[in-house]
Structure formats: C-alpha cells, structure tokens
Amino acid sequence: MNGQQQLTALLTITRKEVRRFTRIWMQTLLPPVITMTLYFIIFGALIGSRIGQMGGVDYMSFVVPGLIMMSVITNSYSNVASSFFSTKFQRSIEEILVSPTPNYIILLGFVLGGVLRGLAVGFIVTVVSLFFTELEIHSLAVTVSVVVLTAVLFAIAGFINALFAQSFDDISIIPTFILTPLTYLGGIFYSIDMLPGFWESVSMANPVLYMVNAFRYGILGISDVNVGVAFVSILLFIAAFAGLALYLLYSGRRLRA
Amino acid sequence: MSPALSIRNLSKVYGNKFEGLKGISLQVEPGDFFALLGPNGAGKSTTIGIICSLVRKTAGNVAIFGHDIDIDFSAAKSNLGVVPQEFNFNQFEKVLDIVVNQGGYYGMPMKLARERAEKYLRKLGLWEKRNDPSRSLSGGMKRRLMIARALVHEPRLLILDEPTAGVDIELRRSMWQFLQEINRAGTTIILTTHYLEEAESLCRNLAIIDNGRIVENTSIKSLLKQLSREIFILDTRETIGNELHVPGYRVHRLDDHSMEVEIEKGRSLNELFEHLSGQGIHITSMRNKANRLEELFVSLVENGRSENGRGGQAA
Known part of the structure; x- marks a missing residue:
C-alpha cells in the first residue's frame, strides 16, 4: 500500500470509530457529562464552597481541570477497549486483518477514534463547567498538548487491554481496579501538599498525577509537579505502550490462531 | 505467468500440539475454478486461514500470483478476496x-468504493437492503453480503469457504451462476464445500485434503475417469415383471416402474436399451443413483486413512 492508500485505510477506521461512538451517544457521550456535572455540583458547588481555597484558587476552579482530565482518560481508554474487543468478539476485526492495512495503521485508527471520543467528552465537560466557574487558560499550548497526549496514551492502553481480553469482564477489570484508583488518587480533588510526606512520595509514582497537574498548569498556572517532567513521562509511556501494542499486533497474539 | 496460488510444504502445529497441516503443497493456476474438499477438521479452513493470514503458519511458503505473503504482504493481500x-x-x-x-481497508478512494459496493450489491440482489443493519438480513443474504464485501477490491483470487452452507437450492443455484460469471470474467476461484455436486458442477480441478495431508490433487474429469462402474436408475412406462433379466447387465427391480442398472465404465447403453425395448419396456427417464464424485471422495479419504494406519477414524 502506498502512502495515499494507507491514509485512506486510516481514515476508514477512524471514521468508523467516530460513527460508532456518535451513533450510541446515549451510552458514550451523555453518561460522562452527567457524572461530571454531579461532581461539579457536589464537590465544587456544595462541598467546595465550605473548603475554600486550594493551591491558591477556589476549590471549584481547582477540581475542574482534574475532572475534565478524568473524563478524557476514562473515555479514551474505554472507547478503544470496548470497540476493539467488540470487533474481536464479533470477528469483524478479520475484515481488517485480511486486508493489506499495516498493523501500525490499525493501531493508529483505533487510537484516533479513542482520542476523538476522549476529546469530545472533555470538550462537553469543559462547556458544562463554565456554568459553575470561569476558566481562563494560562497556557493554551500546554493545555492542548497535555490533553491530547494523555488521550493518546490511554487510548493505546485501552487497545492493549482489548488485545489481551478474552471476555467482556476482562475489559472492565483494568478500569475498575487500576485506572479508577490511579485517577482518584491522581490529585484531581486535592493537592498532594496536603498529604503526609510518605504518601506524598507515593503519589509521585502515580503517572496520572503528572497529567492532571500538567493540565491544571495549562489552565490555572499551578501545579504540584514539574510540567517538563510530566511531558517527558507521558511521552515515555506513549512510546512504551505503542511499542508493546505494535509488538503484540505483529506477533499476532490473541488475534491470529 | 505466476500461479494464482502456490503453497509449498505448508504445516501448522497448534498450541495444543495438534498438527492441522502436515506439509502440504498445492498449486492453482490463474483462471481456474478449484475445489478444496475434505471432511470436517481435515485442514481446509486452516489452509485458507494461513493464506489470508488469520492463522499463523508453522512452516512453508504461500504465494499469491507470485507475491509471497511473508515478503510482499501488501501485494499478496491486494490480489486476494476471502x-x-x-x-x-x-x-x-x-x-x-x-x-x-x-x-477503504484496501486503500480504495471513497468514490470508487461506493461505486463498486453498488455494483456488487446490485448483482447480488442486496442493493434494496443497503441501509439496513446487517443483523436484519436473512442467512442467505448475509452470505451474499460477504461475497460482495470480498469482491469490492476486485481481487484476482477469490476464496470461498463453504459459501452455500445452509443456503436454499434456488439461492445456491443463483450463487453458482454468479460465481461462474466472475470466473469467466477472469477471477480465479477456490471453493471449499461439502456439497460434492457443487464441486462437480462448478470446478475444473480439485484437491482432497484429509488429516492435514493432500490425498488427491487432479482435474475433476480425470478423477471421474477413475470410476469403474456407474449405477443408473431407469424409470419405465410399462410395468416391470419380477423376472426381469438383461443379459450382460446387473439389473435390480426397485418397483413396478423403476429399476437399478449397474454398468461397467465405457460400456455402451444402446445395447441395454435394445434389450429392454425387445422385452417391450420403454424408458421414460434415467438418472445416476448417487453423486459420482461423492463415491470417489469417500473411497479416496478411506484409502488415505488406511494407508496412514488410521483405520477410518473420524478427523
């Protein structure tokens, strides 16, 4: 396949993915918006008003970047995990596997689908947050690049999960037992300055903390971590996960008998 | 010209040590209509799976129109529809x-893909259903949808794995007609089927695979020549008596108006008709008792098994 043909194949997979999540928007776009709205109301408006300031800003402004990032992480991950596993389950993945589409285009197509859903949900949640607080972007470049890279990272992670998964249970185990704890303990609702020294150090090993704080820096200009370190860590994770996903695709494990 | 399909020493050992293929070699010429026959579990689907890269081979080589699937992956796949x-x-x-x-997965521009989709959906009688979800189609329509999908990039080699399984007779006949049409237009076709009359009607050459080995690879014509005898059923206008006897032929009365006649291969039927006519019996219709290819298939598979010391064990 030449470059033009590969681009066509990529656009076909991506378009199909976007059609999928927009066709079932009641399951894909609406629930995270409702959940985040409840977070805004409960943690931001009701409880947040009693907490006062955190990190030098009011609590509502503090949690908004984290909640946007949480919605991006969970949606980019779950979109690819469920979509790719469904194609495996229904065996419609064979449509692509018998074609000359290279493995890296397959990965890229599904990841782009996940990124677009993550960003779509993130955008809607951001719009909803404007009903509760004012957002002034401190650095547009940091905000956009962090959110896109994070969506890419978790979309690839969802792809790997789907490759290994053998049942629908297998695509909910990682989000439930790993992703959710990492996200909730990733500095969305609190600054790690509040933690005792030991737990503050433990938190520094949580990669989600870097993403949330880098995103918060992009919007509010405040962060518990070095933003440069956050970028490097996200890029390293993307490289490692993409390498693993491609290795699995080329080896044919869990896809080809 | 390179063969449409060339398989050399292909073997497959699954994770549970089961040998799905034991070093098979096979060649299909361009333009052929080729049947790959064999009992369930013989290795047909494994072979097809390897050709279209859904199954990883253990050893051997596969080339499609001269393009090795390991070396020239993209060109090999572009020539193949499954x-x-x-x-x-x-x-x-x-x-x-x-x-x-x-x-799109074959890199076709959207406009061309739409034109081709319309062409094949119309030919296969699915254009009216184009906006329906695929789950709402009947079983026969789903089979035709998979054929349209496999043809959208107009491959030079089309492989069909039991395309008429569970399809009613009328639809099966129309699918045969369609496949013959695209074969005449130049597409090489490889077909696996359990309906041996289908292979006999459509295909020119065949391979019989059993227990992971090719037990026969020849033309349908030369295979049928191996038959030493044929049994015909004759329907008669007059009532047949219990003492029916035709010298030189083994005749068995079935009922008042039909009989079974066993005839050595190559022997003229005129003599038989003359004898019957002499006895005042006129033939109104005549047909083969059993599918000829089916008889051969069973004997070849059984012979192959006894040679391999398997004693007729089911694959």
Missing part, C-alpha cells in the same frame, strides 16, 4: 457501510 465460513461482519453496521469500509 469469503469465510462464519459471518464475521459487525451486526450493527449497515450493509452498504460494511462493503464501502472494506474498500
């Missing part, structure tokens, strides 16, 4: 989208 045994499309997608997307 209609699998099981339905393997997204049940929630629309019929048209399934075919158009398949064109």
Whole structure:
C-alpha cells in the first residue's frame, strides 16, 4: 500500500470509530457529562464552597481541570477497549486483518477514534463547567498538548487491554481496579501538599498525577509537579505502550490462531 | 505467468500440539475454478486461514500470483478476496457501510468504493437492503453480503469457504451462476464445500485434503475417469415383471416402474436399451443413483486413512 492508500485505510477506521461512538451517544457521550456535572455540583458547588481555597484558587476552579482530565482518560481508554474487543468478539476485526492495512495503521485508527471520543467528552465537560466557574487558560499550548497526549496514551492502553481480553469482564477489570484508583488518587480533588510526606512520595509514582497537574498548569498556572517532567513521562509511556501494542499486533497474539 | 496460488510444504502445529497441516503443497493456476474438499477438521479452513493470514503458519511458503505473503504482504493481500465460513461482519453496521469500509481497508478512494459496493450489491440482489443493519438480513443474504464485501477490491483470487452452507437450492443455484460469471470474467476461484455436486458442477480441478495431508490433487474429469462402474436408475412406462433379466447387465427391480442398472465404465447403453425395448419396456427417464464424485471422495479419504494406519477414524 502506498502512502495515499494507507491514509485512506486510516481514515476508514477512524471514521468508523467516530460513527460508532456518535451513533450510541446515549451510552458514550451523555453518561460522562452527567457524572461530571454531579461532581461539579457536589464537590465544587456544595462541598467546595465550605473548603475554600486550594493551591491558591477556589476549590471549584481547582477540581475542574482534574475532572475534565478524568473524563478524557476514562473515555479514551474505554472507547478503544470496548470497540476493539467488540470487533474481536464479533470477528469483524478479520475484515481488517485480511486486508493489506499495516498493523501500525490499525493501531493508529483505533487510537484516533479513542482520542476523538476522549476529546469530545472533555470538550462537553469543559462547556458544562463554565456554568459553575470561569476558566481562563494560562497556557493554551500546554493545555492542548497535555490533553491530547494523555488521550493518546490511554487510548493505546485501552487497545492493549482489548488485545489481551478474552471476555467482556476482562475489559472492565483494568478500569475498575487500576485506572479508577490511579485517577482518584491522581490529585484531581486535592493537592498532594496536603498529604503526609510518605504518601506524598507515593503519589509521585502515580503517572496520572503528572497529567492532571500538567493540565491544571495549562489552565490555572499551578501545579504540584514539574510540567517538563510530566511531558517527558507521558511521552515515555506513549512510546512504551505503542511499542508493546505494535509488538503484540505483529506477533499476532490473541488475534491470529 | 505466476500461479494464482502456490503453497509449498505448508504445516501448522497448534498450541495444543495438534498438527492441522502436515506439509502440504498445492498449486492453482490463474483462471481456474478449484475445489478444496475434505471432511470436517481435515485442514481446509486452516489452509485458507494461513493464506489470508488469520492463522499463523508453522512452516512453508504461500504465494499469491507470485507475491509471497511473508515478503510482499501488501501485494499478496491486494490480489486476494476471502469469503469465510462464519459471518464475521459487525451486526450493527449497515450493509452498504460494511462493503464501502472494506474498500477503504484496501486503500480504495471513497468514490470508487461506493461505486463498486453498488455494483456488487446490485448483482447480488442486496442493493434494496443497503441501509439496513446487517443483523436484519436473512442467512442467505448475509452470505451474499460477504461475497460482495470480498469482491469490492476486485481481487484476482477469490476464496470461498463453504459459501452455500445452509443456503436454499434456488439461492445456491443463483450463487453458482454468479460465481461462474466472475470466473469467466477472469477471477480465479477456490471453493471449499461439502456439497460434492457443487464441486462437480462448478470446478475444473480439485484437491482432497484429509488429516492435514493432500490425498488427491487432479482435474475433476480425470478423477471421474477413475470410476469403474456407474449405477443408473431407469424409470419405465410399462410395468416391470419380477423376472426381469438383461443379459450382460446387473439389473435390480426397485418397483413396478423403476429399476437399478449397474454398468461397467465405457460400456455402451444402446445395447441395454435394445434389450429392454425387445422385452417391450420403454424408458421414460434415467438418472445416476448417487453423486459420482461423492463415491470417489469417500473411497479416496478411506484409502488415505488406511494407508496412514488410521483405520477410518473420524478427523
């Protein structure tokens, strides 16, 4: 396949993915918006008003970047995990596997689908947050690049999960037992300055903390971590996960008998 | 010209040590209509799976129109279309989208993919259903959808794994007609089937595979020549008496108006008709008792098994 043909194949997979999540928007776009709205109301408006300031800003402004990032992480991950596993389950993945589409285009197509859903949900949640607080972007470049890279990272992670998964249970185990704890303990609702020294150090090993704080820096200009370190860590994770996903695709494990 | 399909020493050992293929070699010439026959579990689907890269081979080489699937992956795949045994499309997608997307996976521009999708959906009688979700189609329509999908990039080699399984007679005949049409237009076709009359009607050459080995690879004509005798059923206008006897022929009365006649291969039927006519019996119709190819198939598979010391064990 030449470059033009590969681009066509990529656009076909991506378009199909976007059609999928927009066709079932009641399951894909609406629930995270409702959940985040409840977070805004409960943690931001009701409880947040009693907490006062955190990190030098009011609590509502503090949690908004984290909640946007949480919605991006969970949606980019779950979109690819469920979509790719469904194609495996229904065996419609064979449509692509018998074609000359290279493995890296397959990965890229599904990841782009996940990124677009993550960003779509993130955008809607951001719009909803404007009903509760004012957002002034401190650095547009940091905000956009962090959110896109994070969506890419978790979309690839969802792809790997789907490759290994053998049942629908297998695509909910990682989000439930790993992703959710990492996200909730990733500095969305609190600054790690509040933690005792030991737990503050433990938190520094949580990669989600870097993403949330880098995103918060992009919007509010405040962060518990070095933003440069956050970028490097996200890029390293993307490289490692993409390498693993491609290795699995080329080896044919869990896809080809 | 390179063969449409060339398989050399192909073997497959599954994770549970089961040998699906034991070093088979096979060649299919361009333009052929080729049957790959064998009992369930013989290795037909494994062979097809390896050709279309859904199954990883253990050893051997496969080339499609001279393009090795390991070395020239893209060119090999572009020349190949596959209609699998099981339905393997997204049940929630629309019929048209399934075919158009398949064109996209082959790098076809959207406009061309749509034109081709319309062409093949119309030919296969599915155009009216183009906006329906695929799950709403009947079993026969789903099979035709998979054929349209496999043809959208107009491959030079089309492999169909039991395309008429569970399809009614009328639809099967129309699918045969369609396949003959695209074969005449130049597409090489490889067909696996359990309906041996299908192979006899459509194919020029065949391979019989059993227990992971090719037990026969020849033309249908030369295979049928191996038959030493044929049994015909004759229907008569007059009532046949209990003492029916035709010198030189083994005749068995079935009922008042039909008889079974066993005839050595190559022997003229005129003599038989003359004898019957002499006895005042006129033949109104005549047919083979059993499918000729089916008899050969059973004997070849059984011979292959006894040679391999398997004593007729089911594959």
